[in-house]
Amino acid sequence: MHFSDGRLALSKAADQLNFLNAAEIAALIESEGFKSGERYFLGLDQINSEPYFAWNSPHPNSENDHAPAGYATLREIGGALDELQMEIALHAVALSNWHNTHPHCARCGATTSISLGGAIRTCDKDKSEHYPRTDCAVIVLVRDSQDRILLGRQAIWPEGRFSCFAGFLEPGETFEQCVQREVFEEAGLAIREINYLGSQPWPFPASIMISFDAITDFPESARPDGEEIVAIKWLSRDELKAEISAGTLLLPPDISVSRKMIDRWLTA
Numbered sequence: 001m002h003f004s005d006g007r008l009a010l011s012k013a014a015d016q017l018n019f020l021n022a023a024e025i026a027a028l029i030e031s032e033g034f035k036s037g038e039r040y041f042l043g044l045d046q047i048n049s050e051p052y053f054a055w056n057s058p059h060p061n062s063e064n065d066h067a068p069a070g071y072a073t074l075r076e077i078g079g080a081l082d083e084l085q086m087e088i089a090l091h092a093v094a095l096s097n098w099h100n101t102h103p104h105c106a107r108c109g110a111t112t113s114i115s116l117g118g119a120i121r122t123c124d125k126d127k128s129e130h131y132p133r134t135d136c137a138v139i140v141l142v143r144d145s146q147d148r149i150l151l152g153r154q155a156i157w158p159e160g161r162f163s164c165f166a167g168f169l170e171p172g173e174t175f176e177q178c179v180q181r182e183v184f185e186e187a188g189l190a191i192r193e194i195n196y197l198g199s200q201p202w203p204f205p206a207s208i209m210i211s212f213d214a215i216t217d218f219p220e221s222a223r224p225d226g227e228e229i230v231a232i233k234w235l236s237r238d239e240l241k242a243e244i245s246a247g248t249l250l251l252p253p254d255i256s257v258s259r260k261m262i263d264r265w266l267t268a
């Protein structure tokens with residue numbers, strides 16, 4: 001599959017990934033002027049052992065901010081992809097984002113080259129090996145004893161958007177400590193019963209979201225920090241549905257972890 005300037009190549013119907021063979025890639029380089037780029041091995045199909053590769057190749061016109069037709073970002077196309085294509089897309093986007101931003105060695109500044117089929121880069125000078133990095137971020141759905149949930153709003157979000165609390169793991173921190181710290185920093189709340197729910201790759205550009213739920217015994221003490229979070233809301237299921245119907249509350253997009261957590265609670 002083709003990844004170009006942050007976008008995935010789509011099928012003609014624009015609802016699936018477009019898979020190319022070597023001859024088609026050669027023709028694209030020839031006719032439309034894509035650069036030869038880099039190729040990364042993504043893995044084997046579990047059923048028929050067919051190999052999948054990502055071809056990471058920018059278009060020569062990419063500088064003018066005009067995306068070629070037939071390409072879309074993972075955010076734009078993610079909701080339409082089936083499970084396998086989503087896995088392939090997540091892997092390809094995460095790997096390509098890392099390769100695109102690590103052309104030089106962090107130790108000596110020399111150029112690096114792709115090795116092990118795209119699994120690592122190797123410094124051309126000191127031969128040190130550099131591994132793709134994934135940034136851990138926790139996300140938490142906070143509930144109270146009446147089974148209401150607490151959502152927060154960031155100033156940069158679209159009007160009416162509220163979501164779960166989230167933040168990056170700091171060095172030396174456990175996931176649970178990070179969940180406690182983020183909720184305390186952003187909403188001033190003490191929480192207990194932090195339970196792991198699951199995880200989802202989030203290559204925008206290089207994260208994995210590790211999701212939890214938690215309980216607070218002090219819902220009335222919740223306060224937005226006024227910096228990262230500018231407003232908060234406690235919502236029962238009925239209140240949440242009513243606000244969505246009235247158009248006063250906008251939930252995060254379908255492919256986001258937070259949306260899945262909220263939907264899961266809503267239908268529990």
Ligand SMILES: [Zn+2]
Pocket residue numbers: 105106107108109110123124125126127128
């Ligand atoms: Zn080096």
